[in-house]
Amino acid sequence: MLSDIEISRQCELQPIENIATKLGLMKDEFDSFGETKAKVKLSSQRRLKNHADGKLVIVTAVTPTPYGEGKTVTTIGLTQGLDALGKKTCCCIRQPSMGPIFGVKGGAAGGGYAQVAPMEVLNLHLTGxxxxxxxxxxxxxxxxxxxxxxxxxxxxxxxxxxxxxxxxxxxxxxxxxxxxxxxxxxxxxxxxxxxxxxxxxxxxxxxxxxxxxxxxxxxxxxxxxxxxxxxxxxxxxxxxxxxxxxxxxxxxxxxxxxxxxxxAMAPTLMQTLSGAPCLIHAGPFANIAHGNSSIIADDIALKLADVVVTEAGFGSDMGFEKFCNIKVHQSGKSPDAAVLVTTLKALKSHASDQDNSDVTEPKQTRLEAGFANLEWHINNVSQYGVPVVVTINRFEHDCPKELAWLLQKVRASKAFGCEISDAFSQGAEGAKALADTVLAACEQPQHFKFLYDHGLPLREKLLTLAEVGLGAAGIELSAMATQQLEKLQAEGFGHLSICLAKTPMSISHDPTLKGVPNPFVIAVEKFTLNAGAGFITAHAGKVMTMPGLGLKPAYLNIDIDNQGNIVGLA
Missing domain, CATH: 3.30.1510.10 (Domain 2, N(10)-formyltetrahydrofolate synthetase)
Incomplete structure (x- = not known):
């Protein structure tokens, strides 16, 4: 199979003006930046304010692993699948930070035949x-x-x-x-x-x-x-x-x-490989911030499209939780359905720290043991009153027998449905079954609820987030954190949401605790006030607000060729 950047370059993209028109923007409501990107003017919000909202779908995932679950691939692929079914669709995603691009994670444009293109434009600078x-x-x-x-x-x-x-x-x-x-x-x-x-x-x-x-x-x-x-x-x-x-x-x-x-307040419009519109805006990480794209991008897309697909960072205990308790609290727009991404590799990696066998090899007992992590995330999303569709992102080495077992197991859970996604290898065609099931989920009665009452004192909100949101046995505050929390409450910031900064690699704050850890206590070292953003960050565990470069960073592979094309970007 071709590399992501080769696939992106071989695709014949439409002029960005065509994509803007397809979405429903007027000619004076966007400014083109070349042929492949445009800034959407906020004047469009005023024209559209009385339009009815479309359906909002949030894509999340199981606890992340080093293998990658394909959350962005699913977000883009689902958008392409819905578009292929004749639904006016737009996806809203975050702008990638160059830190991870040159570090370990690489780009964030999706992959295979489910990408935002040109992928190098999205990943490097964009519109600044x-x-x-x-x-x-x-x-x-x-x-x-x-x-x-x-x-x-x-x-x-x-x-x-x-x-x-x-x-x-x-x-x-x-x-x-x-x-x-x-x-x-x-x-x-x-x-x-x-x-x-x-x-x-x-x-x-x-x-x-x-x-x-x-x-x-x-x-x-x-x-x-x-x-x-x-x-x-x-x-x-x-x-x-x-x-x-x-x-x-x-x-x-x-x-x-x-x-x-x-x-920077204006979202950037781009397109998927199949010509579906995509709004890129903002880029907060989910381990240290709220991990979601902008309310403005959602607002514009919801007024113009039948279905809007957006993505929350990391697992449902991270970006999805913050989407609900921070973003929805401020936007007033709750999701109509959630898509929970998993893979056979991810579940096997959550089975046991003692099992060092290759996660790409068939091993039913290991898959069965790792299913607990997926079931936890299904139950976690369900407690917000949002219908959840599980999608299994298929890899070429996946065992058909294991896929069939997982489909049956998920369909017997609290999930609304379960579909295999081949968006990476087939693009829109590989996501049509998922798109159909997501549309059905969006028609379910709405019963959204927050995890905690935002009128509660800060300590009680944090305790609810830990115990109900994560399944912890409680919280433990350092002496400094205790003093800070009392001061913040006394200064009148008790109404703010809690943003838990923790590792994405575990449901707990300890990255070594895989699967569904139990019991554990969330240990908070300090609090940070974000009065303008409207939340207070609780720092649990060793979460760096400035990452470092690893032994073999991704920048080692990135260069330009003699024709001025960027190479090595993944």
Whole structure:
């Protein structure tokens, strides 16, 4: 079979204007960036606001494994399958970060014959939204350090006399706003800034990856430009020596940050290999942020399409949970159906840490043992009142007998249905059966419910998320986390959602606990306030907000040929 990039390049793509017209956009509602991508203007929201919404389908998965489950392949393939059945369909996915692209994960355009194309355009820069987030974020960091420098240099009274501004009295031990870059770079996790005269005052800082920036979460959760501007103003950057919160608004940098982000508020339109529309917008990771594409992209797509397919990061305990308890809470739009992706390889890998046999080889007993992980995720999605369709992403080495057993086993569970997907090898044709079942699931009565009452105190929300959402035996807070939680509740942030930052490799916060771990306690080390985004992050386990590059990173394979084509991107 051809490589993903070869398949993408051999496909004859339509002009992006045709895709925009197919979706239902007017000529003055998008700006083309060449022939293969366009920015969708937010003026389209005003025209479409009274249109009825289409059906919303969320794609999630079992607990991830190193083998890859094909969640994005399924998202794109399902979109192509629905389109082939005559349904006006659009998918909404996140913009890939270049950190994972050059690190381990590689690209995020799908694969095989279920891709967004051109795949190298999607994976590298696109229309620069992530760079805009980096720039806006780092402007706030620079502004904060500049204010600290001038107030320290002049003293409070002279500073006010010369600037006309009230001093903020920034506490250098309580500066929360670090810097960001869209690459994996472990050497920048902890740094000292302000070294040497006249660059101080010195203080500890560091870099996170741009996808973890609160501004990325704000981009994804804002309903409009006006909403974004208010949210950016609420971002908490530091504390004063008197313990007062210093926001971007108070620092006077919020307007400039919003100006940098303005063009990034418009989703990017591309197409699948079969010519189905796809909106790409925002890129928050699901292990450290909420892991979903934007509310704006969903809103536009839902007003124009019969069915919108979107994807949540990692497993149902991660991106799907956050989709429901953070994104739906803010958007008001619950999913009509969920698709849960699994593979034979994934289930075998969850069977036992002691079994080192090849997961591609038939082994019924190992598959049966690993089924517990899939059943847990089926039950997890079901408790939100969303009908769940399981899809088995087929690989060429899969055993037909094992596939038949798994189909029968899933159909006897709480799942609405189960289908095998051949979207990777067959594109739209290989996803038609899945598309049919998903359409039937979308017609079921709606009984969506949140996992917890957002009016509960923060500790009770976290406890419910741990015990009901993950099956934990409880929570354990460090002394610092206990103090932070009490302070956040007292300061009036108790109404915010909880965003649990943990490993995606286990239902628990311990990546070594496979399958369905039991018993376990969620140990929270610290909390981070995201007042603009509307959630509080609970850090459980060792989750890095700045990844590092491995021994053999993906960038080793990437180059350009003599014709200027990018090669080695997967």
């Amino acid at each position: 939204d992530i760079h805009a987030i980096s720039s806006a974020h780092n402007l706030a960091a620079a502004a904060l350090d500049a204010r600290l420098h001038h107030e320290s240099r002049l003293g409070a009274q002279a500073f006010t006399n010369q600037s006309g501004l009230e001093p903020l009295n920034i506490n250098t031990d309580r500066i929360f706003w670090r810097r960001v870059v869209d690459h994996n770079d472990r050497s920048l996790r902890q740094i000292e800034v302000g070294l040497g005269q006249p660059n101080g005052p010195e203080h500890a800082s560091g870099f996170d990856i741009t996808a973890s920036s609160e501004l990325m979460a704000i981009l994804a959760l804002s309903r409009s430009v006006e909403d974004m501007r208010v949210r950016v103003g609420r971002v908490v950057l530091a504390e004063s020596r008197d313990g007062e919160l210093i926001t971007a608004e108070k620092l006077g940098v919020a307007g400039a940050m919003a100006a940098i982000m303005l063009d």
